[in-house]
Structure formats: C-alpha cells, structure tokens
Amino acid sequence: MPRPSGHRQEDNHSYYVSRAYGPSEPRSRELWADVAEANHTQVRVHRILSSAHRQASRVVLSFDFPFYGHPLRQITIATGGFLFMGDVIHRMLTATQYVAPLMANFNPGYSDNSTVAYFDNGTVFIVQWDRIYLQGREDRGSFTFQVALHRDGRIVFGYKEIPMSVREISSAQHPVKAGLSDAFMVLNPAPDVPESWRRTIFEYHRVELDTSRITSASAVEFMPLPTCLQRRSCDTCVSPHPAFSCAWCHVLQRCSSGFDRHRQEWLAYGCAQEAEGRTCEDFQGEDPSSASPDSSTSPQDRDVVVTTSASSLVEEGLTTEDDATVNPSEGGDGLQHNLSPDSKARPVHLGTIVGIVLAVLLVAAAILGGIYISGHSNSNAVLFLMEQRPHRWPAMKFRNHPNHASYTEVEPVGREKDGFLEAEQC
Structure with missing residues (x-):
C-alpha cells in the first residue's frame, strides 16, 4: 500500500538512493532553489528554448558533474522537461541518457510568460522550466519545476506547480517519464552499406520514479552511490x-x-x-x-x-567516407552481422577498381544533387540536408520510433551566439 504523499520514501537503485518528499515535509521546501534570489549575473534565460517546442541546446558546466560515475562537463537542456546527458546529439533524446524531473510534451513557445532558465555558481547547476504548458492541454494550467546538479553528484528534482496528475498526461505524442537513465554505445561495421558504421545504444540502467508522488511543493533527492x-x-x-x-x-x-x-x-x-x-x-x-x-x-x-545484458534502443547509420548520413536497412539489427571473410580477402586491384567506380558515382550524385537542389529548394529532402550542419558531420540520424519524440538541436546565430538573456531580479 503506498504511503501518503506527505511522508518520505527512500529507495535504493544501485547507482543512486532516491528520497521523495511530500508537500508537508520541510525538506521539500529546503530543496527548492529560488532562482529569483540568485545573483542575476549567474542566471540566464535561454531565449530560444523559452519560445520553442521540441528543441534542445547544449550548455557547458563550470565543473565536472559525476553521472553514474562518469565526469561530465557538457549537458543538453530540452524543452520537454529533461536534460540529455549523452555525448552525441541526436533526435531521439528522450530514449535514454537523461535526467528527467518531468519529461513530457511541453511547449514553452505557447506563452510569453514561459521560460527555460539555468543557473551555475560553480557548485550547483540548476535548470528551471517556469510556467510552461503541455502541448494540446494548455487549459490545465502551467507547470513550474527544476533540476539541480550538485558538484558532489547529488541530483534534486523540485516541483513548485504541478496543476494536474502526472498519470493523466498523455504519452501518445511524447514520452512521459521521471527519473534517470544511462547507456553505452557500440560501433559496428554496417552489413548493408560498405565502408559505413552503425551505432547501437544500449541502456544499462534506469531509475523510474513513481509519478503519482509528483505534486506541487514536492521534491526528490538522488544521492550517488560509489561505483567501480x-x-x-x-x-x-x-x-x-x-x-x-x-x-x-x-x-x-x-x-x-x-x-x-x-x-x-x-x-x-x-x-x-x-x-x-x-x-x-x-x-x-x-x-x-x-x-x-x-x-x-x-x-x-x-x-x-x-x-544478453542490456536492451537495444535505437540504431543509426554513420558513413566514414563522405558527409552524408546513411540509414541502415529496416531488416538488420546491427549486431548479428559482420563483414564476411571473403569480402576482406579480395585482391587489391579489385578494391581499387571498386573505389574508382564509387568515386565516379559520388561525383555524379553530387552533380545531380546540385541540379535537384537548385530546382527544389523547398522540398523536404533539401530542408533536411540544410539542417545537417557541415561542421557536425559525420552526423548521426536515428530512425523514427513510435514511442520517442524527435528533437532538434538549436544553435543561436548573429549577436546572440550564446542564446542567453540575463534574467531580471524580482
């Protein structure tokens, strides 16, 4: 039988111990960080994220944050109420490697009063989603919550305003999660695309919070446990x-x-x-x-x-010879295949001939692609290629998955290259 929401609940998750505090516990109020009272030079409102939907932006911390025993200096803030902790940015950020106080289909762009702000004083890094609304459920009111990453590895979820039961939030268009997750990547030769590589992500651990305990004025504290x-x-x-x-x-x-x-x-x-x-x-x-x-x-x-020990989540194709992404075939799983011994033992002169043929085909493809782009500048294919920034290639492109929303990374331009505005003190 679940405890009343006013009582503390403690759980051991091997890598972390979580302590959940209800609205009536003083500790829940102590864990909430009042960003408005912080030094205004250390608080930054991310202008783009505060007016966007399903966007994410990377931020460099002022200290190494230990996550599952790995020191991280860079994290990614997403509009959907979570932080992505992985090294490689891709569109399916919701799959794994996250710190999620409340992952859902939030749209800060709905209201001018909605903001995504963060604070870093060298000891703690805080991200606050302030007065944001659920896409398609704006009538239920705004949400305000935050996550704090402490230098000693502690993670704190603080909830100020949760206008509805989290269990009522639909996950049809976006995952609804609260907790932690980490994964590792494995790189293999792609069996269906020569000279290409396929990355597969394996989630090796996840902490799932009881979302029924997420209410206004509640909090959750994660204490890191020693790892190998x-x-x-x-x-x-x-x-x-x-x-x-x-x-x-x-x-x-x-x-x-x-x-x-x-x-x-x-x-x-x-x-x-x-x-x-x-x-x-x-x-x-x-x-x-x-x-x-x-x-x-x-x-x-x-x-x-x-x-045998971890679940495969997503796959992608990654070319090594050019600046284009290649999707693996839908039939392959990226694990049970390898280059055959015969293909590795081909004579050198045959490989040279194949290389020349491929080079000619690439040149022809580039010419045809230029002709197509000049005549179809507004097509979906052209817009996709424009979205893949050359300085980020070779890029990862994950196949769409019905249970995971697609995210894109934003990068400010012009004078607002940092994408931040200082928050005014209240």
Whole structure:
C-alpha cells in the first residue's frame, strides 16, 4: 500500500538512493532553489528554448558533474522537461541518457510568460522550466519545476506547480517519464552499406520514479552511490562492493563492472578475460602501455555479449567516407552481422577498381544533387540536408520510433551566439 504523499520514501537503485518528499515535509521546501534570489549575473534565460517546442541546446558546466560515475562537463537542456546527458546529439533524446524531473510534451513557445532558465555558481547547476504548458492541454494550467546538479553528484528534482496528475498526461505524442537513465554505445561495421558504421545504444540502467508522488511543493533527492569507476587501484577495485562485481583491467588501469560508457573499450582490450583467475600481485611488473586491442575479437563477438545484458534502443547509420548520413536497412539489427571473410580477402586491384567506380558515382550524385537542389529548394529532402550542419558531420540520424519524440538541436546565430538573456531580479 503506498504511503501518503506527505511522508518520505527512500529507495535504493544501485547507482543512486532516491528520497521523495511530500508537500508537508520541510525538506521539500529546503530543496527548492529560488532562482529569483540568485545573483542575476549567474542566471540566464535561454531565449530560444523559452519560445520553442521540441528543441534542445547544449550548455557547458563550470565543473565536472559525476553521472553514474562518469565526469561530465557538457549537458543538453530540452524543452520537454529533461536534460540529455549523452555525448552525441541526436533526435531521439528522450530514449535514454537523461535526467528527467518531468519529461513530457511541453511547449514553452505557447506563452510569453514561459521560460527555460539555468543557473551555475560553480557548485550547483540548476535548470528551471517556469510556467510552461503541455502541448494540446494548455487549459490545465502551467507547470513550474527544476533540476539541480550538485558538484558532489547529488541530483534534486523540485516541483513548485504541478496543476494536474502526472498519470493523466498523455504519452501518445511524447514520452512521459521521471527519473534517470544511462547507456553505452557500440560501433559496428554496417552489413548493408560498405565502408559505413552503425551505432547501437544500449541502456544499462534506469531509475523510474513513481509519478503519482509528483505534486506541487514536492521534491526528490538522488544521492550517488560509489561505483567501480571511482576505484583507482587494483587493491581497492577487487575489494567487495555491495552492488557490483568490480574487476580491475591492468591494460586500461581502470576498475569497472563491465557495464558503463566504456563498455566497448573494456571488451576490445579483453579486460573481462584478463581479470579471470588473476590477483593484483600478478599484474605487478607488467607494462600496461604495451597492450593493444584484441584484433581476434570481432565487433560481432563483442556485441553479442552486450545484447544478453542490456536492451537495444535505437540504431543509426554513420558513413566514414563522405558527409552524408546513411540509414541502415529496416531488416538488420546491427549486431548479428559482420563483414564476411571473403569480402576482406579480395585482391587489391579489385578494391581499387571498386573505389574508382564509387568515386565516379559520388561525383555524379553530387552533380545531380546540385541540379535537384537548385530546382527544389523547398522540398523536404533539401530542408533536411540544410539542417545537417557541415561542421557536425559525420552526423548521426536515428530512425523514427513510435514511442520517442524527435528533437532538434538549436544553435543561436548573429549577436546572440550564446542564446542567453540575463534574467531580471524580482
């Protein structure tokens, strides 16, 4: 039976301990940060996000924020009530790698009074979605909530105004989530596109909050727990851990459970096998810098191991030879295929001929593309290519997924290159 909303609830999530506070608890009021009382030179209102729908913009923190044991200096603020914590910007930001006080289909552009602002004083980074409305449900009132990232790794969700039950918010057009998530990426040769690569995201951990506890004047506090990555030596790494089975990789000089953002590197260097049956004394005198990735372990072998322990979320095609994205075929899963031995052993002269043919085809495609663009400047295909900024190529393009909304990254232009306006003190 759930506790009354006025009581505190504590849960252990392996990487974090969450404490939820109801409206009647003093701690919920203590955790709310009054941005209006902060130094106005440290508070910035993001002008574009404050007048946009399904947009996101990256911000550089003034300190390293530990997220699942990984120090992050850059995050992405999204209009949909969440932060994206991944390194690679893509359109499906809602899938994983997020910090979401309340992810939903918010549209700050609906009202001139809606703002998305952030505050950074070197100790804490706060983002506040202030008086924003749900797309298509504007009659239910405005929402005001915030997330605070503390330098010590604490994460705080504060809710000031929640005009309706979160469980009543429709997720048909946009996911509705509250919690944390992290994932790792695996890069493989694309079986259907020569000289191309496919990235697959695997979510290895998620914290889902009980949305029925999200009400006005409530709060949630996440306390980070020690991870394997924070253990810096072999002796400390192999000591018992209450939540993880940590192993020491002498080659990388890293402690890990094998499931973090460095997953592919961990497997490529054979760290899982290196630790089997060996003690810290066995590593003494060995030179870790002399090791190299295990070429006998194919990408296919490494990825099959991953799929048994984490769920694949999204895939994309990434070319390595030109500045265009390539979508993988709908039939492939990006994991169970690899280049055949025969294709790798082709004579050199055949590869040269193929290369020349491809070069001629690329030139022809570029010429035809220029002719098409000049005559169809307003077509969807041309607008899409214009959206892919050259300095960001080779770019990732994720296939559309029915359960995840598509986001685009905004970059200010002209004099407002930082995209910020200082908030006035109240």
